[in-house]
Amino acid sequence: xxxxxxxxxxxxxxxxxxxxxxxxxxxxxxxxxxxxxxxxxxxxxxxxxxxxxxxxxxxxxxxxxxxxxxxxxxxxxxxxxxxxxxxxxxxxxxxxxxxxxxxxxxxxxxxxxxxxxxxxxxxxxxxxxxxxxxxxxxxxxxxxxxxxxxxxxxxxxxxxxxxxxxxxxxxxxxxxxxxxxxxxxxxxxxxxxxxxxxxxxxxxxxxxxxxxxxxxxxxxxxxxxxxxxxxxx
Numbered sequence: 001x002x003x004x005x006x007x008x009x010x011x012x013x014x015x016x017x018x019x020x021x022x023x024x025x026x027x028x029x030x031x032x033x034x035x036x037x038x039x040x041x042x043x044x045x046x047x048x049x050x051x052x053x054x055x056x057x058x059x060x061x062x063x064x065x066x067x068x069x070x071x072x073x074x075x076x077x078x079x080x081x082x083x084x085x086x087x088x089x090x091x092x093x094x095x096x097x098x099x100x101x102x103x104x105x106x107x108x109x110x111x112x113x114x115x116x117x118x119x120x121x122x123x124x125x126x127x128x129x130x131x132x133x134x135x136x137x138x139x140x141x142x143x144x145x146x147x148x149x150x151x152x153x154x155x156x157x158x159x160x161x162x163x164x165x166x167x168x169x170x171x172x173x174x175x176x177x178x179x180x181x182x183x184x185x186x187x188x189x190x191x192x193x194x195x196x197x198x199x200x201x202x203x204x205x206x207x208x209x210x211x212x213x214x215x216x217x218x219x220x221x222x223x224x225x226x227x228x229x230x231x232x233x
Contacts, residue, residue: 005115005174007050011073013168015051022203022211028139028225029054031201032110035137035229039063042105045129047093048112052078055088058108066099094122099129106130109138111225114176117160123191127232136193136230142200142223146178156180181226193230201227 007014018024032054036044040062046055049067051074058065059082068091069075078088091098093109094116107126116122126136147155149163155178162175179187188195202221203212216222 005176007069007071008073010167010170010172011051011071011077013170013172015074015077017167018050018053020211022207022213023224024053026204026207026211027201028110029057030204031199031225031227032108032137032139033057033061034201035197035199035227036106036108039106043103045099045104045107045126047107047109047126049078049088050074052081052086052088054108054110055082055086063106066104068097093125094118095125097125097129101128102131103129104131104134106135106137109136111139111141113138114140114178117158117177119187120191123187123193127192130232132232134232135196136232137228138230139225139227140184141176141178142226143178143181143184144223153178158183188228188230192233194233195228196231197227197229199227199229 036058039058042063044058044063044065046065046067049055049069052067055065055067055078066087067078068089069078070090070092072090075088075090079086082088089098093112107130113119113122130136146159146161147153150161153159159178160175161178162173165172165174200221200223
């Protein structure tokens with residue numbers, strides 16, 4: 001993960017929670033895999049791979065997956081999960097990536113760009129390592145949630161904020177950057193990506209009893225993350 005939120009401090013607790021939580025296991029990850037579609041035979045870069053749950057599922061679907069994360073602890077967990085021969089590196093989104101030009105068919109950035117105040121160089125680097133016409137699939141915090149959860153704050157300002165959370169029952173802090181939707185769209189288009197799809201997906205209806213709160217089970221979807229499918233021009 002990029003800077004500011006230090007996942008080394010709570011890597012194992014985050015990984016344990018991520019495995020079965022509503023937001024990760026039954027909302028974000030299924031939506032990302034649906035956007036990815038048939039990945040058999042494709043070379044995919046998992047950006048901010050964490051402990052490797054997405055890379056594992058992509059590999060099981062026939063993709064060849066490389067991944068990186070800022071957190072050394074997360075990378076170690078991913079290597080344990082994926083096997084010693086897995087191509088998982090310590091690297092940081094927003095810095096030069098350790099891959100050659102035109103290396104990947106797809107790049108997937110699950111819940112990672114919202115840690116960055118400036119997307120310009122990060123998107124430039126992702127585009128560089130993608131083959132022409134390659135896809136970037138990404139999810140970020142839905143921008144409407146910042147003013148909803150932080151009453152009185154200005155939706156239209158790029159703003160750094162910190163949320164107190166719990167992972168596996170233990171407290172932690174995550175620091176994000178809120179950006180209004182028009183800034184997000186401008187950054188993506190300016191970096192040379194064509195927007196194929198913007199999606200506010202439903203959650204997975206096969207979630208076990210007790211994972212989805214009863215109030216949400218009456219609805220098909222809820223707002224938490226915003227998803228993009230993009231193509232490199």
